[in-house]
Amino acid sequence: MYRGLLRTARQCAFSLHQTGALPPKCDNAALPVFRLGRSVGIHPFNTSSTSYCENKENAPAPPQLKDKEDAQKDSASLAAPTDQAKVEITAECEGTNLPDNVPPPPQAKYKEDAHKDSDSLATPTDQVKVEMAAECEGTNLPEQGETLLKTPLKTEEENQQKTEERQPRVKTGKESLLDLLVAMKVDVTTSKKRSKGTKIPARHEPTVTPKPAAMESTHSMFQKATVEASIQSDAQPSVASLSPELVAAASAAAASLPDPSRAESELLQQLRQHEAEPEDHKRGEANNIGNIIADMKVGRPAPRQHARSSNTIHFDEDGRGYKKSLFERKRLGIFNPATDEESTDAAIAGPNLWDTEFANLLVRTANHMPRNGFEEMIQWTRDGRLWQYPIDNEIGLEEEAAVAFHEHIFLDRHLEEGFPRQGPVRHFMELVVAGLSRNHHLSVRQKTEHIDWYRTYFQEKEDVLKEAAAFLN
Amino acid sequence: MAACRLACSRGLNALYSTLGAPNQALTSCWGRVQQVRSYYVDWRMLRDVKRRQMAFDYADQRVRINALRKNTILPKELQEVADKEIAALPRDSCPVRIRNRCVMTSRPRGVKRRWRLSRIVFRHLADHNQMSGIMRAMW
Numbered sequence: 316m317y318r319g320l321l322r323t324a325r326q327c328a329f330s331l332h333q334t335g336a337l338p339p340k341c342d343n344a345a346l347p348v349f350r351l352g353r354s355v356g357i358h359p360f361n362t363s364s365t366s367y368c369e370n371k372e373n374a375p376a377p378p379q380l381k382d383k384e385d386a387q388k389d390s391a392s393l394a395a396p397t398d399q400a401k402v403e404i405t406a407e408c409e410g411t412n413l414p415d416n417v418p419p420p421p422q423a424k425y426k427e428d429a430h431k432d433s434d435s436l437a438t439p440t441d442q443v444k445v446e447m448a449a450e451c452e453g454t455n456l457p458e459q460g461e462t463l464l465k466t467p468l469k470t471e472e473e474n475q476q477k478t479e480e481r482q483p484r485v486k487t488g489k490e491s492l493l494d495l496l497v498a499m500k501v502d503v504t505t506s507k508k509r510s511k512g513t514k515i516p517a518r519h520e521p522t523v524t525p526k527p528a529a530m531e532s533t534h535s536m537f538q539k540a541t542v543e544a545s546i547q548s549d550a551q552p553s554v555a556s557l558s559p560e561l562v563a564a565a566s567a568a569a570a571s572l573p574d575p576s577r578a579e580s581e582l583l584q585q586l587r588q589h590e591a592e593p594e595d596h597k598r599g600e601a602n603n604i605g606n607i608i609a610d611m612k613v614g615r616p617a618p619r620q621h622a623r624s625s626n627t628i629h630f631d632e633d634g635r636g637y638k639k640s641l642f643e644r645k646r647l648g649i650f651n652p653a654t655d656e657e658s659t660d661a662a663i664a665g666p667n668l669w670d671t672e673f674a675n676l677l678v679r680t681a682n683h684m685p686r687n688g689f690e691e692m693i694q695w696t697r698d699g700r701l702w703q704y705p706i707d708n709e710i711g712l713e714e715e716a717a718v719a720f721h722e723h724i725f726l727d728r729h730l731e732e733g734f735p736r737q738g739p740v741r742h743f744m745e746l747v748v749a750g751l752s753r754n755h756h757l758s759v760r761q762k763t764e765h766i767d768w769y770r771t772y773f774q775e776k777e778d779v780l781k782e783a784a785a786f787l788n
Numbered sequence: 789m790a791a792c793r794l795a796c797s798r799g800l801n802a803l804y805s806t807l808g809a810p811n812q813a814l815t816s817c818w819g820r821v822q823q824v825r826s827y828y829v830d831w832r833m834l835r836d837v838k839r840r841q842m843a844f845d846y847a848d849q850r851v852r853i854n855a856l857r858k859n860t861i862l863p864k865e866l867q868e869v870a871d872k873e874i875a876a877l878p879r880d881s882c883p884v885r886i887r888n889r890c891v892m893t894s895r896p897r898g899v900k901r902r903w904r905l906s907r908i909v910f911r912h913l914a915d916h917n918q919m920s921g922i923m924r925a926m927w
Contacts, residue, residue, distance in 0.1 A: 739861045747855070768852055776866060783863035 557586050715758055722759050724752045729763060733770040740773055740780065829894040836887055839880045846881035850874060 565586060569579035666674070685691040695701035703710060726748045734744055747769065751762045773780070828834045856862060856870040879885070890899045890906035898907040905913070914922045 739863060743856075743859065743861045746859075746861070765848075765852070768848075772852075772856075776869060779865050779869055780863065783865040786865075787863070 557583065557590060561586055718759055723762070726751055726762060726766065729766045734773065738784070744769060829892070832896075833889055833894040836889055839885050842878060842880045843883040843886060846877060847883070850877065850881065 562583065565582040566575075566579050569575045569582055572578040685694055692701060696703060709716065727745075730741075730744055730748060735741055744766075748766070751757065751765060754762070757765075828837065853870050853874045857867050857874070859867075887896050888899050888901060888904070889896050890909060891904045892909045893906055895906035895908070899905065900907065900910060903910055903919070910919070913919050914924075
């Protein structure tokens, strides 16, 4: 239900990512982030911001430079579907860190501004903001983060609606997947988290529960996601129908906008369009992922910061999808890296017969006559008629150089099976092995072939040997 | 290279073409005109080429069977069997039948091993300054 809103919000963020410049709609929310970003650390998307957002001019003073903060902002910004989320998170992070350094007044001011906006915001987006806030909150101090959670969320939601309304876009495959993941994240709530209480519970839809406290683990997250996906699939059997909750959410969101009726109609149109897309494979994805994740162990929230940041999906600057650190901490096993490598290896695999035939055809048709002696010598070297300079005695024996010396010398292990333990044959074979161990010109493979040939030969001539032995004895 | 070799089989017997022409017949990539040979000098040279190829193919087998034959440890019965086996191999597989002929004229005698040329060809090329590092002796 909130997927539509999130998608549009995400689209705004994606445009940011790709173009590196804020669309005019996102300016409001973007600015404070950029301002903070510039002061704090390096954010690729932040550098392109130009406009300023009046709402956020009361943003707290630039936070102190801290690696943790930057990391949080990075992770938060990546995860947030919009700049607003970033704003919130950075503000939160900043707010939580502020007590250490900067006096709290900026926090209070920010809270006040956020509260003003809170009335007009729809409930569904609040959840997202709570989520976003929760990330940062978890990383810093849970108590402080909690209070800050609600305030930034409202403004984010407002801007989200605006951006979503103004910029409906066709979803790409990547965006759809990201939306799916964000949707999964958004819908996770547990009862005990709910009990922590927020100032927004009244406005939230009954089905959409807030996530005020830290999220436990990806396990519960994806479980909820599958449940949510299934619920949604059940709730929207027809192509163009929308669930009443979605409609209510859309109307509530539109109410905050300058032109409510038009906004609401556009929102509903977008939602219907998104619902019309094939949901089956998405549901399947969610279900499969849920099943996969359900089997995995639940992470401990003891290192709450790690749990928080791993719960959120942090998007990389290049839009590839997921940060490396996320996978290193908790492998979800959704994407098997080996398969990607195999597919790429198949593409890069050696030339097949058609390629060689084409290359030969090219060589035959295009007569590149050597224009001078240098080109002639180059051609000779390629043919193999001329040595390669500087002279290297071991040309063509690179793989042989990698073979260790003990494999050349200790060949007795090949005599353990297939040969008699005693007798003239054994004596003969020991001499053969002694000679092979001193042979510099054969490769290990050739030596083993030599011994194997003798093994088969003596096995064929067993009757002759027995006859000879009987004759001797 | 392979393309040149394959295309070079024109009007010759199949064996000859599979062995490959001794010279780059279709090397049209040379800027200057060169005497291009697409045949061996004579049939004796061709037969010598075949013997060399076969000796290479059977070299491992001959070495191993000869090792069985030329030792005093194994019973004589086995060595007699090995004798018969090596005699059963094709006659051209033994390296003794290879003759180091001159590569330009196929002359079987008077061939200097280092240059693979008969004395006459060697002298001809040296006099015309085609042999690098060769000069008339004078002391």
